[in-house]
Amino acid sequence: MTKSMNSQLQLIDTATVQQLIEQEKIQLIDVREPSEYTAEHIPQAQLLPLSKFQPEQISLTQGKEIVIYCQSGNRSNQAAQKLVNSGFIEFRQLEGGITAWKQSGYPTKINKNAPISLMRQVQIVAGSLVFTGTILGAFVSPWFLILSGFVGAGLVFAGVSNTCAMAMLLAKLPYNQRT
Structure with a gap:
């Protein structure tokens, strides 16, 4: 992928992400830490924690859009900047993170045995x-x-x-x- 001339980070709303999940056209990446992911995450999300985030870890899947998220958007902004700096332009961020996802009423996978936050x-x-x-x-x-x-x-x-x-x-x- 080529480096974007415009480093404007693109957001995607929860309803669109849900549609893409249903159509199996999304590669969802959670950039929170392992304990947060283990406790609760969006189904089908892949964990790539920001603390160890390397853009080359993302294995691109043909025909699937990359969407990154965190709790509220702060850490996904940092991960997005790393992606932009390494040349990725074909990705978006879930607006409001998993917090907005839950507020919209969409399902999450919850592990009751996970460590506390x-x-x-x-x-x-x-x-x-x-x-x-x-x-x-x-x-x-x-x-x-x-x-x-x-x-x-x-x-x-x-x-x-x-x-x-x-x-x-x-x-x-x-x-x-x-x-």
Whole structure:
């Protein structure tokens, strides 16, 4: 494929994606992380997580349109830019991601035994560290308050930079790698 002169990323709505699935004319790629995909994904979707995303991993199928998606559209934008930079022009993004898909009432494949979401894992770990640091700071030594401050600073950095080091570390745990 040739590089697009216009790097405008093309969106596709949920109804059109559903039609393409029914007509078997779509190659759906989920760019969320393995734990998210394992918990819930659109049927027939292939997993290519953004954290390991390489455009050359996509095996093109004749007569099928490539559509990428994530939770809401942020990560699929990043994957789309990687595709554009490597010369792909024949693809679109699911507008609003799997969130819009579910809001439209379309089916997803749900695994009740999947690990909890990375965001919930981050909240549990960060909350536990802040709570522990505060209790130890109050009853053992005020130096333990540094732990709470460090976690708080990390959360602020994650919010400002849209990059969460704790989520990246948790994503590498074995139970979050299963698909």
